[in-house]
Amino acid sequence: MGTLVTLIDIACGRAIPPEDSGPSRRLQLVVFALLASLVFAGAWGLAAGSRSTGLALANLYKVPMVVLMSCAFAAPAGLLAWRLSGTRVRGSDLALGFSGGVFGGTLVLAVFAPLVALYYHSSAWAGPVLGIGSVGLALLTGTIMFVRGVVRRLEPGTRKRSVLLPVAVTLAMQLLTLVQLTALASPIFPERTVFGGGIDHLAQSSHVHAAPAEQ
Amino acid sequence: MDRVLVRSAMLRIVFVVLLVLLAAAGSAHAAPAEHAPARIAGALFTPVLEESGIRWNARWVLTPESAEELDAGETRALRFAVPLLDGETVEPTWGVAPLMENGRITGVLVDRAGKDDRTIAAVVHQRAAHTGAITLGAPVAAGSALQIIDGDLGAGTRYEIETGALFERGVGHVAPPGTSHAARAEARRLTGYDARVTGAAMYVRGEDVRVANGLTASVVTARARGHRGVVAVGVVFVALVLALFAAVRRLRHAAGVERADALLAAEVDALDGGKS
Numbered sequence: 231m232g233t234l235v236t237l238i239d240i241a242c243g244r245a246i247p248p249e250d251s252g253p254s255r256r257l258q259l260v261v262f263a264l265l266a267s268l269v270f271a272g273a274w275g276l277a278a279g280s281r282s283t284g285l286a287l288a289n290l291y292k293v294p295m296v297v298l299m300s301c302a303f304a305a306p307a308g309l310l311a312w313r314l315s316g317t318r319v320r321g322s323d324l325a326l327g328f329s330g331g332v333f334g335g336t337l338v339l340a341v342f343a344p345l346v347a348l349y350y351h352s353s354a355w356a357g358p359v360l361g362i363g364s365v366g367l368a369l370l371t372g373t374i375m376f377v378r379g380v381v382r383r384l385e386p387g388t389r390k391r392s393v394l395l396p397v398a399v400t401l402a403m404q405l406l407t408l409v410q411l412t413a414l415a416s417p418i419f420p421e422r423t424v425f426g427g428g429i430d431h432l433a434q435s436s437h438v439h440a441a442p443a444e445q
Numbered sequence: 446m447d448r449v450l451v452r453s454a455m456l457r458i459v460f461v462v463l464l465v466l467l468a469a470a471g472s473a474h475a476a477p478a479e480h481a482p483a484r485i486a487g488a489l490f491t492p493v494l495e496e497s498g499i500r501w502n503a504r505w506v507l508t509p510e511s512a513e514e515l516d517a518g519e520t521r522a523l524r525f526a527v528p529l530l531d532g533e534t535v536e537p538t539w540g541v542a543p544l545m546e547n548g549r550i551t552g553v554l555v556d557r558a559g560k561d562d563r564t565i566a567a568v569v570h571q572r573a574a575h576t577g578a579i580t581l582g583a584p585v586a587a588g589s590a591l592q593i594i595d596g597d598l599g600a601g602t603r604y605e606i607e608t609g610a611l612f613e614r615g616v617g618h619v620a621p622p623g624t625s626h627a628a629r630a631e632a633r634r635l636t637g638y639d640a641r642v643t644g645a646a647m648y649v650r651g652e653d654v655r656v657a658n659g660l661t662a663s664v665v666t667a668r669a670r671g672h673r674g675v676v677a678v679g680v681v682f683v684a685l686v687l688a689l690f691a692a693v694r695r696l697r698h699a700a701g702v703e704r705a706d707a708l709l710a711a712e713v714d715a716l717d718g719g720k721s
Contacts (some may be wrong), residue, residue, distance in 0.1 A: 242517070247710065248707050249704045249707040249708050250707075251707065252556065252700065252703030252704070252706070252707060253702050253703075254696050254699035254702075254703050255696075255699040255700040257692070257696055257700075258615060258692075258693065258696040258697070258700040261689050261692045261693055261696065262693070264689060265689055265690075266590075267611055268686070281529065291679075295679065295682040298685055298686070299678055299681065299682055299685070302681070304686055411678065414674050414675050414678060416668075420684070440515060
């Protein structure tokens with residue numbers, strides 16, 4: 231429970247207590263944050279697919295997979311950007327901020343899970359809207375928590391702008407991988423959504439009446 | 446009397462033979478092979494799945510010269526790169542008639558009535574399964590004009606042709622090697638093809654289709670395309686989760702020591718602070 235409170239504090243951008251500032255403890259918190267995110271994501275997946283038992287069980291594995299794999303794919307790019315940008319922020323602070331953002335985002339999903347399940351069972355249209363809406367809100371929350379967590383842990387005298395590149399690269403990479411991983415893991419919702427076809431469907435949707443997009 | 450009868454019978458036979466020869470000559474004159482060929486600048490073939498197979502909506506765009514010839518009231522033969530498959534039929538349309546040779550449909554006879562501006566439209570029905578590998582029944586016209594087969598079947602499902610040496614896969618399309626962007630753009634412009642980023646557009650030439658003796662393609666669903674990726678991602682996911690649990694075990698001791706040290710140092714500091 232103490233670790234969970236510490237993780238929520240970290241996600242909120244509060245200062246890390248001195249007893250949790252050691253390198254091993256920081257790394258442990260990052261790992262705990264990611265594992266907790268998997269549980270939260272699984273809970274939301276269960277709710278989103280609760281209309282069908284098979285889908286619900288599949289989502290227990292698929293949604294955490296999408297979350298964890300997007301983190302795994304985004305992290306190397308973020309680390310490279312962190313190195314190349316020459317910012318003075320500590321790598322563990324960046325990792326804590328990132329995992330805190332993922333933790334916070336998936337926590338939002340978990341909080342919405344009962345609501346999503348309820349609406350999926352009692353409404354024809356509100357369930358999917360709430361499901362997709364909760365994902366959007368989770369992404370927004372995670373982004374804010376990540377940025378805030380990293381910025382608040384900057385050493386005095388470090389320019390905030392210098393940390394924006396690694397944060398932006400990490401977020402962009404995660405978003406790009408999320409789109410395709412969601413397509414690979416599709417179906418997650420009982421309905422067909424625009425995200426089910428990945429970048430191809432998204433590009434098609436945005437080019438329905440546009441000029442030929444093929445190269 | 447007998448001679449008269451014999452002569453009469455012989456005359457009748459000669460008359461019948463002449464009639465048969467004349468009829469044969471007449472039919473030979475009307476044979477489709479006599480029709481001059483219609484030349485095309487481009488074509489678009491769109492498949493629609495129907496209960497018994499596939500309905501191919503074909504639109505051939507004639508060259509201006511061929512279009513003028515049709516306007517002059519002439520009938521032209523639009524030959525296919527390969528004859529239609531057994532069981533494939535051309536839906537009867539005003540101004541477009543199937544061209545039969547050796548019991549197979551090798552093209553269509555077109556006249557002014559079947560022409561809209563420079564476009565000839567026809568519908569070809571192919572009996573085929575909706576899954577697995579099939580020979581595409583798109584009536585690709587003979588010649589070197591670049592034609593488009595839209596393999597998109599909707600909902601992410603599409604035909605994917607076996608590329609081999611005659612075709613190569615590009616970004617969002619399949620085309621003969623060396624096909625320029627301008628050539629593809631011209632083929633799209635001529636046919637009004639709405640290119641989408643589906644990877645389903647197949648640019649083909651009649652010559653290549655003839656050499657390949659038809660195009661073999663498989664119906665590939667979005668799910669099937671992603672299946673291999675899902676398995677790989679799943680394996681990596683399981684490995685990552687195991688790695689995270691291993692990290693938790695390995696870090697438990699070190700993190701505990703760090704925490705204890707930090708708490709101890711804080712208590713010592715507090716004691717020092719109390720003394721001073």
